[in-house]
Amino acid sequence: MSVGWLKSLTRPTAATGALLVGGWLVVALLSHMLAPYDPFHSMVPLMSPGALAPDGGTFWLGTDSLGRDVLSRLIYGARTVIVVATVATMTAYAVGVSTGLLAGYFRGRVDMILSFFANVILSFPVLVLYLVIIVALGASAANVVLAVTFGSAPAIFRIVRALTIDLRGRDFIAAAITQGESTWRILLVEILPNSSAALLVDFCLRLGYSAITMGVLGFLGLGLPPPTPDWGGMVNEGRTLAFAFPHLVLFPCLAISSLVLGLSLLADGLRQPAARVRRVA
Amino acid sequence: MSVPSLSGSGRWLGLRHRGAAAAEVDDAGPILTVEGLTVALPKGADRPLAVDNASLELRRGEILCVVGESGSGKSALSGAIMGAPAPGLRVAGGSVRLRGQELTRLSERAWCRIRGNRIAMIFQEPMAALNPAIPVGRQIMEVFELHDRKLTLSERRERALALLESMQLPDPERIFASYPHQLSGGQCQRVIVAMALAMSPEVLIADEPTTALDVTTQAQVLKLIRELRTIRGHAILFITHDFGVVAEIADRIAVMRHGCIIEVGVARDVLTQPQHPYTRELLAAVPSLVPPSDPGLVAAASKPVLAVTGLKKSYGRVNAVNEISFDLERGTTLSIVGESGCGKSSLARLIVRLTEPTAGRVDVNGKCFLTLTGAELRTSCRAVQMIFQDPFGSLNPLRRVGAVIARAAMLAGADRHTARDRAGELIDRVGLPREALERRPAAFSGGQKQRIGIARALAMNPDVLIADESLSALDASSQAQILALLRKLQNELGLAILLITHDLRVAAQISHRIAVMQAGRIVEIGPAARVINSPEHAYTRELLDSAPGRGLV
Numbered sequence: 001m002s003v004g005w006l007k008s009l010t011r012p013t014a015a016t017g018a019l020l021v022g023g024w025l026v027v028a029l030l031s032h033m034l035a036p037y038d039p040f041h042s043m044v045p046l047m048s049p050g051a052l053a054p055d056g057g058t059f060w061l062g063t064d065s066l067g068r069d070v071l072s073r074l075i076y077g078a079r080t081v082i083v084v085a086t087v088a089t090m091t092a093y094a095v096g097v098s099t100g101l102l103a104g105y106f107r108g109r110v111d112m113i114l115s116f117f118a119n120v121i122l123s124f125p126v127l128v129l130y131l132v133i134i135v136a137l138g139a140s141a142a143n144v145v146l147a148v149t150f151g152s153a154p155a156i157f158r159i160v161r162a163l164t165i166d167l168r169g170r171d172f173i174a175a176a177i178t179q180g181e182s183t184w185r186i187l188l189v190e191i192l193p194n195s196s197a198a199l200l201v202d203f204c205l206r207l208g209y210s211a212i213t214m215g216v217l218g219f220l221g222l223g224l225p226p227p228t229p230d231w232g233g234m235v236n237e238g239r240t241l242a243f244a245f246p247h248l249v250l251f252p253c254l255a256i257s258s259l260v261l262g263l264s265l266l267a268d269g270l271r272q273p274a275a276r277v278r279r280v281a
Numbered sequence: 282m283s284v285p286s287l288s289g290s291g292r293w294l295g296l297r298h299r300g301a302a303a304a305e306v307d308d309a310g311p312i313l314t315v316e317g318l319t320v321a322l323p324k325g326a327d328r329p330l331a332v333d334n335a336s337l338e339l340r341r342g343e344i345l346c347v348v349g350e351s352g353s354g355k356s357a358l359s360g361a362i363m364g365a366p367a368p369g370l371r372v373a374g375g376s377v378r379l380r381g382q383e384l385t386r387l388s389e390r391a392w393c394r395i396r397g398n399r400i401a402m403i404f405q406e407p408m409a410a411l412n413p414a415i416p417v418g419r420q421i422m423e424v425f426e427l428h429d430r431k432l433t434l435s436e437r438r439e440r441a442l443a444l445l446e447s448m449q450l451p452d453p454e455r456i457f458a459s460y461p462h463q464l465s466g467g468q469c470q471r472v473i474v475a476m477a478l479a480m481s482p483e484v485l486i487a488d489e490p491t492t493a494l495d496v497t498t499q500a501q502v503l504k505l506i507r508e509l510r511t512i513r514g515h516a517i518l519f520i521t522h523d524f525g526v527v528a529e530i531a532d533r534i535a536v537m538r539h540g541c542i543i544e545v546g547v548a549r550d551v552l553t554q555p556q557h558p559y560t561r562e563l564l565a566a567v568p569s570l571v572p573p574s575d576p577g578l579v580a581a582a583s584k585p586v587l588a589v590t591g592l593k594k595s596y597g598r599v600n601a602v603n604e605i606s607f608d609l610e611r612g613t614t615l616s617i618v619g620e621s622g623c624g625k626s627s628l629a630r631l632i633v634r635l636t637e638p639t640a641g642r643v644d645v646n647g648k649c650f651l652t653l654t655g656a657e658l659r660t661s662c663r664a665v666q667m668i669f670q671d672p673f674g675s676l677n678p679l680r681r682v683g684a685v686i687a688r689a690a691m692l693a694g695a696d697r698h699t700a701r702d703r704a705g706e707l708i709d710r711v712g713l714p715r716e717a718l719e720r721r722p723a724a725f726s727g728g729q730k731q732r733i734g735i736a737r738a739l740a741m742n743p744d745v746l747i748a749d750e751s752l753s754a755l756d757a758s759s760q761a762q763i764l765a766l767l768r769k770l771q772n773e774l775g776l777a778i779l780l781i782t783h784d785l786r787v788a789a790q791i792s793h794r795i796a797v798m799q800a801g802r803i804v805e806i807g808p809a810a811r812v813i814n815s816p817e818h819a820y821t822r823e824l825l826d827s828a829p830g831r832g833l834v
Contacts, residue, residue: 171675175734178633178667179692179741180659193679 014269020262028079036060037069039076039229049247062247064237070247074255076229081259084141084224085210088148089203092210095153097199100160101187105168111161118154126151130213134222141224144217148210159202163195201271208263215256231256311338312516313362313400313484318375318385320354320361320540331357331370333540339484342514344506346527346548348563349537350756351727355520358537359486362518363402364392379484398428401477403487407469411461417472418445418457424479444475449505467498474505478515485509485517491526495620495783500827503530522756524567525786525830528552536560566758568786570828572809584647585610586744586777587632587665592641594624594631601627602638603801609745612771614778616788616809618824619798625781626670628798629749632779633667634658646744663693666738670750672730676722682708682733683718689740700740707736711766728759735766739774746770747779752787764790785828789813797821 009018027034036057037043044051045067047059053069061070099118103111121129133147167173168191176186217223218232219239226233231252238248320332332354339345349355360366362377364384377384379399387395396402404410412420421441425432432440445453448471461469470490477485487506491499507530509515521527527534531548536557544557555561585608594602602624609615619625631638634651643650645664653661669675676685683704690700690707708717711732722730731751738746748767752760768791770776782788788795789809796806797820805818816822 171669171671172677174630174635175667175669175675175737177635178662178665179689179737180662181688181692182659189680190677194677 009269011269013265017262017265017267017269020258021266024078024082024259024262027075028082031076031079035069035072035075037072039068039072040227041069042067043069046241046245048245061251062245064234064248065241070234070251073229073234074231074251077231077234077252077255078259080224080228080230081211081214081256084144085148085207085214088145088214089152089207089210091145092149092152092206093156093199093203095149096156097160097192099153100157101164101191103157104161104164105183105187105191107165114157115161118157121150121154127216130217130222131220134217139222139225144214144223147217148213151213152206152210156202156206159198160195163198164191167191167194201267204263204267204270208260208267211256211259211263311340312380313337313339313518314376314378315358315362316376316378318358318361318377319373320357320366321371321373323369328539330354330373330540332361334375335537335540335542336375337518337535337542337545339516339518341483341516342510343532344510344517344519344530345533345535346519346521346531347535347537347542348521348524348527350522350563350758353537354540355522355537356488357540359402359488359518359520363396363400363486365396394428397424397477397482398480399482400484400486401480401482403470403473403477403485403490405489406493407466407473408461410473411469413461416458416460417464417469418442418459421445421472421476421479424476428480440479441475444479445472447478448472448475449501465498466494467502470494470498470502471505474502474509478509481513483516485515486520487517488520489522490519492521492523496785496827496829497620497823499526499829503829506530523829524552524564524757525828528830536563563757566761567830568757568761568764568784568790570786570789570813570825572789572792572813585644586646587779588642588644588647589632590642590644592628592631592643593639594627594636595639600801602631605641605798605801605803607796607803607806609777609779611744611777612775613793614767614771614780614791616780616782616792616795617798617803618782618785618788618795620783620824623798624801625798626749629667629747629779629781632747633662633665659692663741664743665745665747666741666743667747667749668731668734668738668751670753672727672734672754673722675734676730676737678722681719681721682725685733686718686736686740689737693741703740704736707739708733710739710770711736712762726759728755728763731755731759731763732766735763735770739770743776745777745779747781749781750783753783760787767791785813785824797824 009015044054044063045065047063049060049062051059051062053059059069059071061074063069064073099114103114129150130147133150134143137143137146173186173190176190214223214230215232215235218230218234219236221236223232224230226237234252235249238245238252242249315335315337318332318335319330322329322331335358337345347355347358357367357370360370361372362384364387366372372385375385379395384395411417418438418441421444422437425437425440442453442457445456450456450468450471456464456468456472464472490506491502494502503526506517506519510517510532519530527548534544534546534548534551535542536544536551536559538559544551544555544560546556551560552564555564587609589608590606592602592605593600605628607615617625617628627636630636632643638651645661648661650661650665676682683701686704686707687700690703691697695703704718705715708715713729713732713736717725717729717733722733725733734751746767752763755763764787767778771778778791780788780791792809794807795809795812796803797812797818798804799820805812805816805821812821813825816825
């Protein structure tokens with residue numbers, strides 16, 4: 001199985017995806033070594049890409065209205081986005097998987113209540129939901145995580161619930177029950193691993209959605225509080241000057257797109273071997 | 282030309298019968314000739330060829346049965362003849378001729394004029410072969426739309442109705458307007474047969490057409506197919522793994538193994554004087570309806586290990602299981618026999634408490650089993666273990682066999698170390714190599730998976746083993762092996778076995794007692810030999826009469 005996933009990386013789509021995502025991961029890990037300048041340090045405002053810096057270096061992607069190096073902020077922003085998006089997605093998964101397993105396994109009243117909450121949240125316009133959460137609790141990394149969790153967990157809940165209902169009917173679950181296996185073990189050892197292939201694909205896609213959500217929140221000024229380097233926030237700050245200085249908006253947008261595109265391609269590449277595993281199961 | 286009517290309604294006369302007309306020209310020659318047909322499997326399969334150099338001839342008014350176990354290449358053969366090999370398969374050589382016309386090199390367009398028109402197919406799963414969203418009558422009319430554009434709408438309708446009528450279906454008008462889910466499996470299969478016959482094809486290919494049906498329905502469909510041969514003179518290629526069915530229907534038999542046809546001959550000769558050792562082996566594996574004279578009855582005086590009293594399960598007003606009572610003693614086997622939907626599987630699930638009964642009592646070792654909860658239930662459920670029907674669904678595909686069996690032993694109270702030893706000992710006991718412990722279920726065949734399921738159940742040290750249709754998904758030879766294994770385990774361990782099956786032959790092989798179930802009730806229960814030799818209830822007699830191949834013992 002794991003061999004299948006590794007093999008899928010040799011296909012062009014998956015390989016492109018892995019390359020993009022891997023590239024951003026390296027950038028995030030090595031931000032402090034790769035960034036030419038301190039992302040918070042003000043120098044010469046609104047320099048164009050390629051302009052010479054006072055210290056003899058080059059502002060490869062120009063500077064923003066406060067004179068900070070755009071490239072350095074982009075590089076540090078990668079770290080922010082990847083860390084916060086991953087944490088947010090994992091929190092959403094923790095909530096969605098646990099509730100989904102319970103609802104799908106026990107059905108009945110548990111399922112009714114959990115599904116009701118999921119449907120209520122899903123019926124809210126997402127943006128309004130984010131606005132309410134951030135406005136009520138204030139802009140911080142933790143609240144961004146909370147907002148993303150609220151937005152994503154119901155969808156994950158539904159996927160896990162459906163997979164669990166399917167697996168619940170298999171005879172190997174009946175065998176475990178008749179052998180007196182504990183419910184926790186049935187959920188975590190018999191059911192969850194059998195849904196992992198589908199969930200892995202969804203995780204990749206959802207990581208991308210979380211990155212987009214962060215961009216949207218940042219753009220609305222609801223993201224991480226300034227001066228944290230944040231791609232969405234950079235677009236927001238550069239928005240008013242975008243006609244005269246397009247580099248302020250263009251580069252953060254490209255960064256978001258390339259990361260999300262990479263994750264989508266990776267998910268696509270993983271989908272085929274995952275589907276095969278599901279069929280065998 | 283006159284074509285005798287199947288139904289006697291005379292509406293058949295309106296149908297053209299090209300097969301019959303052409304047959305007058307060369308009645309003696311074969312209609313379908315297969316010569317040296319070779320079908321290649323994709324690289325990495327367990328053998329290079331699905332069908333290896335197969336040659337057959339099929340004449341008018343003849344049923345040729347192709348028999349073989351699963352994986353013998355019989356379905357690959359039929360797929361190749363139909364010009365539609367399964368994905369991954371490729372016709373690598375040989376020829377298929379329909380009245381002299383070479384078929385293997387036809388274009389897909391040319392094939393469309395032949396498939397459903399001159400060669401038609403009947404499938405294994407009647408429900409799956411029909412579109413669930415379209416009334417069946419319309420689906421039959423579609424065949425005319427494809428192959429005979431000249432017919433008007435009302436003519437098509439009339440012919441579809443006539444076909445349904447000739448299939449001996451009750452109330453054809455109602456069936457015409459019904460959706461597949463409103464019909465029973467047997468009715469659906471007859472609709473499929475009607476569709477296949479719509480254009481009066483010269484050749485009918487039936488791929489395991491009765492495998493998914495109950496014995497009584499199977500008997501009716503087999504009778505229908507026999508009539509198609511005798512009365513309408515179709516040439517029928519009938520693919521099956523069941524020698525009982527073969528004995529019932531075949532004019533000639535071709536036995537396949539590993540893609541090769543190893544024996545072809547007239548039915549009576551092959552059945553009574555098989556030439557090839559493999560054919561003899563297959564025939565020997567067919568369980569007979571005669572119960573063994575002495576099944577080694579352990580003194581039945583002991584207290585029952587399992588006592589079921591007035592067990593009942595209702596869904597709304599329907600009683601799936603209705604007032605079932607029986608005792609099961611140590612070292613004995615009770616078979617519950619009935620058709621699908623009679624409630625026999627529900628009964629098994631009630632006993633192991635996978636579902637909760639509406640009323641009644643289940644006592645295990647003299648202790649009431651149904652009132653137990655929590656930890657007490659968890660320790661007591663050891664005593665009753667189950668082997669499941671579907672070997673593919675009953676094992677977690679991701680877990681190694683050794684871990685599965687050892688885990689069961691640990692649940693029965695063993696520590697980690699002894700559990701691992703026990704897994705090894707059990708895998709020997711069920712006749713699998715030790716290496717099996719390190720593999721995952723996908724690496725095993727159906728019969729081997731059932732052995733693993735048995736080992737898992739035995740790891741709990743059960744007193745009662747419930748086998749819920751555990752043999753029905755297996756080939757005759759694997760069936761015989763598993764039956765022998767169960768008998769051996771029973772003798773060694775004094776297990777009480779509750780065998781749930783639709784197959785009286787299987788029940789006859791192993792049971793001390795047989796209970797016949799119909800519509801949620803036990804209609805007859807008694808010693809195996811008595812129930813089979815002198816059945817008292819009409820339904821038991823009907824089941825016995827429907828068992829295919831009674832002449833074959």
